[in-house]
Amino acid sequence: MFSTFANPHRFLALSKWLMPLFAVLGAIIVATGWAWAFFFVPEELYQGATAKIMYIHVPAAMVSLAAYASMAVCSLLFLTLKHSIADVAAKSAAPVAAALSFICLVTGSLWGRPTWGTYWVWDARLTSMLFQLFLILGYMALRSAFQREQDAARAGAILCLVGAVNLPIIKFSVEWWNTLHQPAGFITLGGSSYAPEFYWPLWYNLIGIGLVFGALMMAAMRAEIFNRQYEAKLARMNRSAA
Numbered sequence: 621m622f623s624t625f626a627n628p629h630r631f632l633a634l635s636k637w638l639m640p641l642f643a644v645l646g647a648i649i650v651a652t653g654w655a656w657a658f659f660f661v662p663e664e665l666y667q668g669a670t671a672k673i674m675y676i677h678v679p680a681a682m683v684s685l686a687a688y689a690s691m692a693v694c695s696l697l698f699l700t701l702k703h704s705i706a707d708v709a710a711k712s713a714a715p716v717a718a719a720l721s722f723i724c725l726v727t728g729s730l731w732g733r734p735t736w737g738t739y740w741v742w743d744a745r746l747t748s749m750l751f752q753l754f755l756i757l758g759y760m761a762l763r764s765a766f767q768r769e770q771d772a773a774r775a776g777a778i779l780c781l782v783g784a785v786n787l788p789i790i791k792f793s794v795e796w797w798n799t800l801h802q803p804a805g806f807i808t809l810g811g812s813s814y815a816p817e818f819y820w821p822l823w824y825n826l827i828g829i830g831l832v833f834g835a836l837m838m839a840a841m842r843a844e845i846f847n848r849q850y851e852a853k854l855a856r857m858n859r860s861a862a
Contacts, residue, residue: 686833687833687837688755694706695781710776711776713840714756714760720833725753759780
């Protein structure tokens with residue numbers, strides 16, 4: 621199945637109609653989801669209107685983790701199966717994953733100021749999420765340091781896989797250590813601790829952010845494939861001219 625979609629031509633054909641579908645649906649869901657959350661969801665008992673930041677913070681955090689996980693899976697597929705489309709996917713996901721990680725940190729800081737009395741603490745969850753942002757930026761910088769795409773892909777894939785050890789640390793940091801960050805309540809093994817009026821709008825926004833991420837990733841992948849095809853064609857023309 622992966623080999624079927626690993627063909628660049630098949631991916632371009634599929635993403636040609638799937639990308640705008642994801643983009644339109646994602647934009648509509650995010651816009652209506654934020655309107656739902658900020659104008660129709662009741663204020664939280666203890667934190668008041670401040671808690672509504674979670675409708676941006678939580679989806680950004682969860683999708684950023686999923687984005688890095690997708691980078692790690694694609695990196696593994698590239699190293700083992702040598703499919704270039706897997707490297708294209710990992711490379712294309714990185715900028716969006718970095719942006720979502722940054723949004724997560726900024727909104728978390730804004731949420732933390734009235735809740736904790738400070739914008740930043742070296743809490744296990746916050747620190748590990750900041751480390752993820754640095755990992756993604758380091759991945760992007762490492763790739764740009766190589767002239768040959770194959771060397772850049774291999775080095776980036778190794779770094780990405782090594783950095784994947786941070787994912788369970790982010791997820792379980794609030795359980796492994798005594799932290800200021802609240803425990804997981806949205807999705808847990810025993811079911812969500814959120815009341816329905818808070819739970820469903822959060823799911824709605826999570827789906828919207830996920831669709832936007834998918835659209836941006838496909839757009840970046842299409843641009844990367846076209847760029848590589850152009851460079852390959854240019855290299856063939858130069859060899860022919862020589």
